[in-house]
Amino acid sequence: MVRLILDSSMGSYPVVIGTNIQRELRAAITRLDPTGAAIITDSNVRPWAGKVAKAIKRAGLKTSIHVVPAGERSKSMTHLQDVLAFLERQQIDRGGCVIAVGGGTVGDLAGFAASVWQRGVRLVAVPTTLLAMVDSSIGGKTGVNGGRSKNAIGTFWQPAAVISDLACIETLPQRNYREAFAEVVKYAVAMDRGLIEELDKEHDRLLEADRSMLERVVFRCVAAKALVVAKDERESGPRAILNYGHTAGHALEAASGFRVSHGRAVAFGMRVAAAIALATGLCSKRLVETQDALLTAYGLPDRVPHVDPKRVMAAISRDKKARRGKVAWVMPRRLGHAEVGHSVPSAVVRRVITKALA
Numbered sequence: 001m002v003r004l005i006l007d008s009s010m011g012s013y014p015v016v017i018g019t020n021i022q023r024e025l026r027a028a029i030t031r032l033d034p035t036g037a038a039i040i041t042d043s044n045v046r047p048w049a050g051k052v053a054k055a056i057k058r059a060g061l062k063t064s065i066h067v068v069p070a071g072e073r074s075k076s077m078t079h080l081q082d083v084l085a086f087l088e089r090q091q092i093d094r095g096g097c098v099i100a101v102g103g104g105t106v107g108d109l110a111g112f113a114a115s116v117w118q119r120g121v122r123l124v125a126v127p128t129t130l131l132a133m134v135d136s137s138i139g140g141k142t143g144v145n146g147g148r149s150k151n152a153i154g155t156f157w158q159p160a161a162v163i164s165d166l167a168c169i170e171t172l173p174q175r176n177y178r179e180a181f182a183e184v185v186k187y188a189v190a191m192d193r194g195l196i197e198e199l200d201k202e203h204d205r206l207l208e209a210d211r212s213m214l215e216r217v218v219f220r221c222v223a224a225k226a227l228v229v230a231k232d233e234r235e236s237g238p239r240a241i242l243n244y245g246h247t248a249g250h251a252l253e254a255a256s257g258f259r260v261s262h263g264r265a266v267a268f269g270m271r272v273a274a275a276i277a278l279a280t281g282l283c284s285k286r287l288v289e290t291q292d293a294l295l296t297a298y299g300l301p302d303r304v305p306h307v308d309p310k311r312v313m314a315a316i317s318r319d320k321k322a323r324r325g326k327v328a329w330v331m332p333r334r335l336g337h338a339e340v341g342h343s344v345p346s347a348v349v350r351r352v353i354t355k356a357l358a
């Protein structure tokens with residue numbers, strides 16, 4: 001088991017990563033000493049939420065569970081309203097807490113609810129997907145989707161504790177597990193050279209979800225994300241490094257009508273970013289090849305479903321409009337180190353994207 005203490009504008013909080021860590025959860029709740037606790041979960045992770053409820057009851061606290069349907073569609077104003085109505089029924093007051101048991105979907109929804117209920121109650125995150133453990137449970141972004149735009153409505157709200165139980169990974173669909181490695185490779189290439197070596201060497205054990213290896217990897221990713229979030233909690237500058245691979249990635253996701261999953265799209269986006277960096281003399285061929293091999297090894301191959309490059313370019317320029325005319329690319333410079341704020345001639349972007357989609 002590993003434990004980090006992260007600092008935030010809302011105070012410091014523990015992140016615990018381990019296996020069967022109900023005891024840690026109980027200790028965290030006891031320390032928070034809430035007046036009440038409400039668990040939010042989704043239909044696929046209900047059994048894990050049951051375990052959490054049991055652990056908490058042992059700490060002498062009554063809880064009940066609100067279940068939303070599994071899937072991204074639960075990140076909506078309608079479901080937010082249901083969650084808030086549940087908190088009202090449970091009489092969660094300002095001293096109470098919300099416990100999110102699930103992946104990024106539940107985490108974003110429950111986190112948002114916690115941030116607005118009674119003008120903000122404490123949030124305990126119990127992430128159950130690898131993506132939520134390495135990415136969405138850290139950093140304090142919460143929210144739901146607008147009618148047409150993803151994550152359009154939300155808040156920054158830091159958790160009071162994050163308890164990542166690797167036992168949850170056991171029931172996670174293989175596809176979701178693999179896709180999370182896009183973000184893991186992102187941290188490695190953009191921020192942590194040692195992690196690249198670890199991913200390379202321990203590939204077999206990680207693909208089998210070996211828990212001691214996972215513990216180390218989740219720890220490194222959390223540490224990498226926490227470091228930039230601490231410098232820039234509200235995303236005004238340096239935090240943009242976390243967007244490595246996401247400029248072309250988001251564009252591909254949107255241009256494909258979300259047929260291409262986030263993980264696949266980010267892998268594509270990192271390949272595009274590295275190819276641009278190579279073409280503009282910002283990185284070496286070795287970097288491009290190392291990243292490519294890593295992604296492929298983790299089940300994120302070079303192929304994506306066919307999408308018209310023009311549509312991807314159009315999606316990038318919509319993004320550009322949103323940022324007043326400039327796309328700030330995150331460019332890899334050397335293994336384990338990327339830089340934010342690069343502008344790239346659009347002819348180069350077009351050439352690289354056309355080739356990547358050929």
Ligand SMILES: NC(=O)c1ccc[n+]([C@@H]2O[C@H](COP(=O)([O-])OP(=O)(O)OC[C@H]3O[C@@H](n4cnc5c(N)ncnc54)[C@H](O)[C@@H]3O)[C@@H](O)[C@H]2O)c1
Pocket residue numbers: 042043044045070071072075102103104105106108128129130131132135136137138139140141142151168169170171172173176
């Ligand atoms: N807030 C942030 O900073 C941030 C960062 C990255 C992603 N996100 C958001 O996270 C969401 C994606 O997160 P995700 O990949 O965790 O998806 P998810 O929460 O939708 O989970 C994926 C699927 O796996 C199921 N599941 C979850 N844990 C399981 C388990 N242990 N066993 C069996 N099934 C399980 C879920 O029910 C769901 O069907 C997106 O909405 C994205 O916008 C937020």
Ligand SMILES: [Zn+2]
Pocket residue numbers: 183246262266
């Ligand atoms: Zn991402």
